[in-house]
Structures are given as structure tokens and as C-alpha cells.
Amino acid sequence: xxxxxxxxxxxxxxxxxxxxxxxxxxxxxxxxxxxxxxxxxxxxxxxxxxxxxxxxxxxxxxxxxxxxxxxxxxxxxxxxxxxxxxxxxxxxxxxxxxxxxxxxxxxxxxxxxxxxxxxxxxxxxxxxxxxxxxxxxxxxxxxxxxxxxxxxxxxxxxxxxxxxxxxxxxxxxxxxxxxxxxxxxxxxxxxxxxxxxxxxxxxxxxxxxxxxxxxxxxxxxxxxxxxxxxxxxxxxxxxxxxxxxxxxxxxxxxxxxxxxxxxxxxxxxxxxxxxxxxxxxxxxxxxxxxxxxxxxxxxxxxxxxxxxxxxxxxxxxxxxxxxxxxxxxxxxxxxxxxxxxxxxxxxxxxxxxxxx
Numbered sequence: 001x002x003x004x005x006x007x008x009x010x011x012x013x014x015x016x017x018x019x020x021x022x023x024x025x026x027x028x029x030x031x032x033x034x035x036x037x038x039x040x041x042x043x044x045x046x047x048x049x050x051x052x053x054x055x056x057x058x059x060x061x062x063x064x065x066x067x068x069x070x071x072x073x074x075x076x077x078x079x080x081x082x083x084x085x086x087x088x089x090x091x092x093x094x095x096x097x098x099x100x101x102x103x104x105x106x107x108x109x110x111x112x113x114x115x116x117x118x119x120x121x122x123x124x125x126x127x128x129x130x131x132x133x134x135x136x137x138x139x140x141x142x143x144x145x146x147x148x149x150x151x152x153x154x155x156x157x158x159x160x161x162x163x164x165x166x167x168x169x170x171x172x173x174x175x176x177x178x179x180x181x182x183x184x185x186x187x188x189x190x191x192x193x194x195x196x197x198x199x200x201x202x203x204x205x206x207x208x209x210x211x212x213x214x215x216x217x218x219x220x221x222x223x224x225x226x227x228x229x230x231x232x233x234x235x236x237x238x239x240x241x242x243x244x245x246x247x248x249x250x251x252x253x254x255x256x257x258x259x260x261x262x263x264x265x266x267x268x269x270x271x272x273x274x275x276x277x278x279x280x281x282x283x284x285x286x287x288x289x290x291x292x293x294x295x296x297x298x299x300x301x302x303x304x305x306x307x308x309x310x311x312x313x314x315x316x317x318x319x320x321x322x323x324x325x326x327x328x329x330x331x332x333x334x335x336x337x338x339x340x341x342x343x344x345x346x347x348x349x350x351x352x353x354x355x356x
Contacts, residue, residue, distance in 0.1 A: 005045035007111045011104075014041040018107040023130040023152075060078050063093045064329065065113045067123040069101040069218070069245065074272055074301040075318045076124065079145060082322025083122055090330055090334060092120075101245045103127030110135050120329045122322070125149035126218065132186065135243040143337065144188035145325040147219040187337040189325040191316035193298075194226040196344030200268050200296045201230035202315050203346060208355035209266040209294060213239040213257055215278060217250065223270045223298065239264060250277035258285050258293070264353050265293060272299035279307060291351035300347060309350030316344050 007025075011018045014037050024030045024038040041047075066083050068076040080096065087094045093253045095118060100104040106127045106148035113121060114135060121135065124146045132149060137140055204212050214227040220242075228235050242247040254277040257264070266284060275297030279289070287293050289309060300315035321342060327339045 005047040008108055008111070009045055010038065010042050010047050013045065014038045018106045018111075019103045019127050019131050022107045022134055025134065033138065063095060063116075063118045063120070064326070065095045065097065065118045065121040065123075067097045067099055067106065067109055067121070067125075069099050069124055069126055071096075071098045075146075075299050075316075078318030079325075082319040082324075083326045084322075085319075086323045086326035086330070089101040092330065099126050101126045103131060107131050114138055114140065120194065122325045122329055124170075124219070128152045134204070136186065141329055142186050143325045143329040144190075145321055146190065147222070148188055148190075150221070171177060187328055187339045188338045189321050189328065189342065190222075191321065192341050192344050193222040194229075196298065196314040196316065196346070197223050197226035197268065198230045199344075199346045200298075201227065202267070203312075203348070204266045204294060204296065204352065207266075207294065207352060210355070211236070211239065211261070211264045212266045212268065212348035213241065213261065213264045214268050215250070215254055215257065215274040216242045217238070217274055218245045220270040227268060238353075243277070245273075247273055247277065250274045251281055255277045256279035258282065266352070267293060267295050269295065269297045272297060272301045272304075275299065275304070275311060275313075279311070289351050291356070294344075294355075296352060305349070307351070308342070311351045312349045313347050314344050315347050317342050336351055 007018055007021050011021045014021065016034060016038060020030060020034065021038055021042075024035050025042065030038070030154050064083075064087055066080060068080060070076055071080070077351060084094055095113065095116070097109045097113075099109060106125070110121075110131065111134070119139070120141045122143050123145055125132070125148065127149060128151065129149045130152055132142060214224060216224045218265060224240060227240070238261060239257075241253045243253040250273050254274070257267070258281055267278055269278050275295070278295055278297075282289055282293060282295070289295055296312050296314065298314045298316070300313040304311040304313050305348055324340050324342070328340070331337070
């Protein structure tokens with residue numbers, strides 16, 4: 001018997017990513033040319049995604065999925081511990097997957113979980129909102145943890161359509177809306193990033209620091225927005241630097257920041273991988289912490305206390321976040337679960353000092 005075509009087969013044959021195929025087949029945003037090509041290839045390969053939804057609705061096997069970007073990241077390990085503890089108490093098996101922060105890999109794992117009839121999923125999302133539409137429409141219960149999926153990138157606007165919209169607005173009529181179908185609202189368990197970052201910046205300001213930098217990475221949109229708000233306008237954009245998520249990229253971002261802006265006096269690292277990179281880069285460049293640069297890290301992990309000096313951190317409850325997310329996904333039933341925001345705490349140690 002011929003092997004049944006998968007969503008990855010369709011993506012390869014159409015020359016697009018898995019996430020793009022997922023968006024097209026779930027009615028999400030895509031250019032007309034891309035949509036036509038994907039649908040033609042899906043028909044040619046006899047790919048039937050609707051069978052996944054029927055299978056999920058008719059043959060629920062129970063079980064829970066957990067998708068995180070990086071299993072070696074201490075915070076995500078803590079989150080996974082919380083999910084596993086709650087699932088164990090409820091007698092639920094858990095399928096664990098790592099997306100590597102790659103939206104294409106995330107979409108592929110979602111498809112795999114659907115095929116295996118997993119009916120509950122907790123995820124630290126890496127892709128856009130459209131990635132999750134197939135799972136939600138198939139009846140899977142989804143809860144996000146730590147962060148929310150990114151909104152879809154705006155498509156290039158048709159000049160003619162824009163002109164028609166402008167004329168309608170001038171006539172007092174509602175302009176036509178873009179054909180984008182948002183997935184239903186998904187509950188999430190998040191840390192209070194805004195309060196955590198604001199507290200860190202205020203603490204550094206109280207020590208006399210004015211040139212404060214932010215090291216960010218994927219999924220840190222809320223944290224960088226909180227940082228911009230906390231430092232106030234005008235924001236020195238050279239002091240807001242991003243890595244791509246890997247340790248090498250985080251180190252390059254931190255090292256480049258220290259070398260390009262020797263006048264900065266403090267850094268807020270948006271996660272523990274970035275905090276580790278900042279410590280290593282400072283050591284390589286002979287920058288003394290806190291005499292030459294003060295450092296606050298978002299995430300409290302065991303090695304933070306072992307640094308010399310120990311790191312001041314914004315602690316977020318990773319294990320509790322996972323446990324609460326598992327509770328939400330298990331108890332949702334037919335009711336729409338409410339999102340949960342958990343408090344953060346500034347833990348002052350030795351990595352911050354007064355500005356000299």
C-alpha cells in the first residue's frame with residue numbers, strides 16, 4: 001500500500017513551509033498564488049487534512065501534549081516538571097516535544113499530535129496564530145504557557161483595494177476587512193512580565209543607572225515593550241539588542257552590545273540563556289560585575305546563585321506556571337477557561353551596584 005501523504009510532503013512539493021500549508025488548509029492568510037499552489041499539490045497528493053479532525057472527534061484517546069522550544073533551558077525544564085506533576089496526579093500520560101523555536105517544526109509536531117489523537121495540548125508557542133487554527137478547529141483543547149503566539153505578518157496591500165477602502169471611508173462606509181480568520185481565543189498562563197521588568201528598571205534607576213540596555217530573544221515581545229515603557233521616551237534603540245535564541249547568538253548579541261556601547265552601565269537580560277551569555281561576554285571582555293556593569297536577569301535558575309557575584313534576578317514561577325497550565329487544560333471541559341497571570345519577584349543579590 002502507498003504511504004499516505006503528510007503535511008510535510010505537501011509543503012516540500014509546493015515549495016513552501018509546513019506552517020504555510022497549515023495556514024492555507026485552515027483558511028488562514030496567504031497570497032492567492034501560494035493558496036492556489038498549495039491546494040493543487042494537496043489535491044494531487046490526495047492529502048486529506050479533514051480526516052485528522054474526524055479522527056480526533058470520533059476516537060479520543062486522552063493524553064496530553066507539551067511543546068517547548070528547548071528542553072535544555074532550565075526554565076522550560078521547570079515548566080515541564082509542573083505539567084508532569086499535575087498530569088501524574090490526574091493519571092494522564094504526556095507526550096513531550098521540542099520545537100527548537102522553529103515555527104515549521106512546531107506545525108509538524110501539532111500535525112503529529114492530531115494524528116495520534118492527543119486531545120489536550122500545552123505549548124510555549126513559536127509560530128504565528130494561524131499555526132494553531134487546525135488543532136483548535138479539530139477540537140483539541142489548547143493552553144499557552146509563558147508567551148502568546150505572534151500575530152500574522154501583514155500581507156502586502158493591493159493598491160487598488162486600498163484606494164477602494166479610502167473612498168468608502170470618505171463616504172462614511174466601513175472599509176472592507178482583510179480575509180484573515182483568527183483562531184478562537186486560547187487561554188494562557190503567563191508571568192507578569194510588565195511588572196517584573198518595570199521593577200528591575202526602577203531598581204537600576206535607583207542605583208543611579210541611566211544607560212540601561214536590554215538583551216532580548218524570541219518570544220520576548222511583552223518584555224521588551226515593558227522595558228521601553230519603563231525607561232521612557234526617547235528610547236536609545238542601540239541599547240535594545242536581540243539574539244535568535246541559540247546560545248551562540250545570545251553570546252554574540254551580548255558581546256556586540258558591550259563592545260559597541262562601552263558607555264552603558266547596566267543590562268537587563270530577558271531570559272536565563274541571555275543572562276548566561278552576558279556573564280560570559282563580560283568575563284571575556286574583562287568587565288567587572290557590578291563595578292563596570294550591573295546585571296539583572298529575567299529567570300531565577302540554580303546557577304544564578306553560584307555566579308561570582310550571585311545574580312540579581314526577576315524570578316518567575318516556572319513550575320507553578322506548568323502546573324496551572326495543566327490544570328486549565330484538564331478542567332476546561334466545555335467551558336472557556338480564563339487566562340492566568342502569575343506574579344514575579346525581584347531577588348536582589350550581588351550583581352548590581354551604584355553607578356560610578
